[in-house]
């Protein structure tokens with residue numbers, strides 16, 4: 001897919017993997033709508049993009065709030081009239097033994113990691129269906145296949161993202177819409193520092209490694225697509 005002048009929306013663009021993806025898409029010529037809650041950090045992402053002669057458009061939003069998501073896509077429609085690429089990347093995690101896990105933490109993880117992905121896909125699809133094209137890439141996690149301890153609810157949320165992506169891919173293929181899911185292993189961001197402080201930092205992937213995976217999927221010819229990719233750090237156990 002040619003990325004020049006494509007309209008892409010990246011969630012969780014204020015830091016970590018989402019920031020890296022946003023900058024890379026803008027470097028390839030896409031106009032990148034960047035969203036997260038932290039406006040100051042979003043401005044830093046936008047500034048980096050600008051310094052590379054890229055183009056971005058900030059829409060701050062709290063993805064745990066359906067109204068803010070609907071409003072964000074209204075703004076996208078108004079500003080650009082189309083949406084070519086959606087990268088659902090924003091997520092949160094809380095670690096702890098399941099027996100001690102509160103339903104408040106359960107709700108907050110599911111709201112951001114799964115419900116917001118459903119809502120963003122739903123709203124994006126309304127735009128993409130009208131134009132009969134579009135690509136959705138959802139960032140899940142290799143925890144889906146590993147089921148690490150103390151992260152059961154995060155794992156459940158990411159398994160939900162996998163299921164959602166599979167069904168969307170089948171439901172909208174005939175409408176010209178593509179959906180893919182990427183499952184990263186451990187990446188050096190704030191999230192992993194909190195969730196897996198046991199992993200030696202030098203053995204982690206960098207956000208750029210996930211970004212390269214996104215670029216690979218989007219860079220395929222019109223003949224090919226990738227449904228699902230697991231990308232792990234080399235130090236981790238294969239499969």
Ligand SMILES: NC(=O)c1ccc[n+]([C@@H]2O[C@H](COP(=O)([O-])OP(=O)(O)OC[C@H]3O[C@@H](n4cnc5c(N)ncnc54)[C@H](OP(=O)(O)O)[C@@H]3O)[C@@H](O)[C@H]2O)c1
Nearest residue numbers: 012014016017036037038062063090091141186187189191
């Ligand atoms: N790091 C890893 O090892 C790893 C491994 C596997 C999968 N992943 C996945 O990769 C993705 C990116 O993770 P990361 O490591 O880059 O995480 P991160 O550094 O913690 O960044 C998370 C992003 O999500 C945004 N976000 C969180 N809650 C939000 C909310 N309520 N509304 C809007 N935005 C919200 C944050 O922005 P604000 O705080 O500004 O809102 C931030 O931009 C996630 O889906 C994660 O599950 C990460």
